[in-house]
Amino acid sequence: MKLLFTILSITLLPLACSNNSSSNDAYKYESPAVVEALDMDGGAPQQSEHLPAASVEQKLIKEAFLEFETKNLDQTFGKIASTVKKYKGYIQDDTSNKLYNRLSRRLTIRIPTTAFQAVLDTLSHDVAYFDTKQISAKDVTEEFIDLEARLKAKRELETRYLELLAKAKTVKEILEIERELSNIREAIEAKQGRLNYLQNKVALSTLTIEFYKTTAQESGATISYAQKMWKAIKSGFNGISLFFLGILHIWPFILILILSFFVVKRWLKKRHKKI
Known part of the structure; x- marks a missing residue:
């Protein structure tokens, strides 16, 4: 019974740890059972310490969309492909399309964020004007820090439950602990998946380029009556x-x-x- 009470207390502990404004109170009002269990295991997990704002590396997701007309689709594609290769990127998607009097090609490119501006400058050099040019940068620093802190707290909680599982003596206690462990691990996987996604989007910027050529030979003005x-x-x-x-x-x-x-x-x- 005492062990089950300890399990319930530890389950509620991360809720206090994840809230910076009440983190000190969480340790102040711990039950004797929790204190006893954590003291036996080497003390309570340390709170996540956030770095000062000035020293936190900013996490930006950079994206751009370019649309322009070209005289030669193949030459334009060749220039884009060579630029992407030069800056260690890759073409994620390549779609060609033909309308009544227009041939177009749409590329989705992933490039290292450090080369984002250099690639934009290189590709813009020979373009007289853009039909569309959109550049955006989304700051996900706060979400990044929050996910890392929550992951750390969840992993510390998982460690405590594994230690309690090793000490469990009855089937009821074992099942109770394993159920809580399953919930904790699901939460860890979800947060780790989101963190991995953000890391990929931050490390590799997305550049969408659509270039087209007008095919005058198929326009209505050049088709004879016959x-x-x-x-x-x-x-x-x-x-x-x-x-x-x-x-x-x-x-x-x-x-x-x-x-x-x-x-x-x-x-x-x-x-x-x-x-």
Whole structure:
């Protein structure tokens, strides 16, 4: 019973540790059972000590979107690819698209954040003007520090529960401790996953580039009247073909209608003779 009370007390302990404004009070009002258990295990876990604001490294997620017109898609892609390779980045996604009078290519690039500005300057050098140029930097320093502090507290709590598990004597105590350990480990995995995601976004900036070429040879102004007539004729033939193909799909219904017509006609004829 005493061990179960200790488990409950330790479970509530991180809630006090994660709140800086009440962290001192959390240790002041610990129950005797918690103090006894933690003293036996070498003392309570230390609180997460935040570094002074001036010494904390700022964590920024940098992103940019560029859109511009080019005369040669292949040459532009070659320049972008060589620049990305030079600065140790990689192309995450490459999509080509064709509209009525426009060929375009969209690239999603991941580059080291330290090379973010250098890559932007290099790619912007030969562009006369941008249709769109968006650059953003999101500060996630506070979330970063908070996640690290919470992870530290959860791992310390996990260690305490493992120590209690080794001392458990009854099946009930073991099951109770293992259930709490499972919850703690799920929380650790979730926070570690979020921290890993932020670390990746901070270390590698995302640059989305869309460049396009206008294809004047397919514009309406360059298509002659004869070409339009030929396209209309071909479209008409295609329509006829689709019509007959549609009829072939419903031939059983057409056959039933024809037979029904002759049966009704014959019946009406016989009835007329009787009259």
